[in-house]
Amino acid sequence: MALRPKLLTALALAALLAACATSPPRAGLYAQFGGQAGVEALVEEFLVRLLEDERINAQFADTDLVNLNDRLVEQFCVELGGPCTYTGRDMAQSHAGLGITEADFNALVEDLVEAMEARGIPRSAQNRLLARLAPMHADIVSP
Template identity: 50%
Template structure:
């Protein structure tokens, strides 16, 4: 929980626009192992999501192979890789799901468990979570 609070507080300034002439910074993507590393992470993360009693209900009607592919692409883009995310916006895909802050926090905890299991260093985890954290504004839609 402490890691979550640190990560979310760091996220406020985490996303900055790059100058168009500056090549994308893919250091985080590389630190996560590129697409193979992200795929391995999602191989661990997606089953944990469906097994966690706090959030499993959100995934019972989800085609898990498609979810995994979308997450790999999304995390690739967020971390600076050259992938293309073609899924729905976070706001559209979660609009009817009645997601609370506690649900979002549970998902983050599960992601942290998966990153720990994969041996992703704490500093790399925090960098990724800081880039993902602003999505909560589009995902959390219920008090």
């Protein structure tokens, strides 16, 4: 009798494992962006576009670009569900007193979308990242 529950448990486990093996894996958002290497490449592409964008590049003239790069990699990694920790200041602190306008914000988003397109990131994955970043708008744009 003691063998019967163990046999049933083993059969249930085998059935569960078989079901998992036949189900197509669903790539996480972090994986869709190429993991750590993909996030780093995206941030590099994004920063190049920001610095070339005459609409907003003056906003970054006195910025520590190495620090900005590192914090963006962390932030994107966290937002994508990756194994990272964001160590930067919150968005309200980071952007306080900078006078960022709606037009500035929209230009930055356009640059990010162009960087994601250039990296070949699927549109659905792009939209998921943008949806996660969108709530930061209120802390970035000056009233």
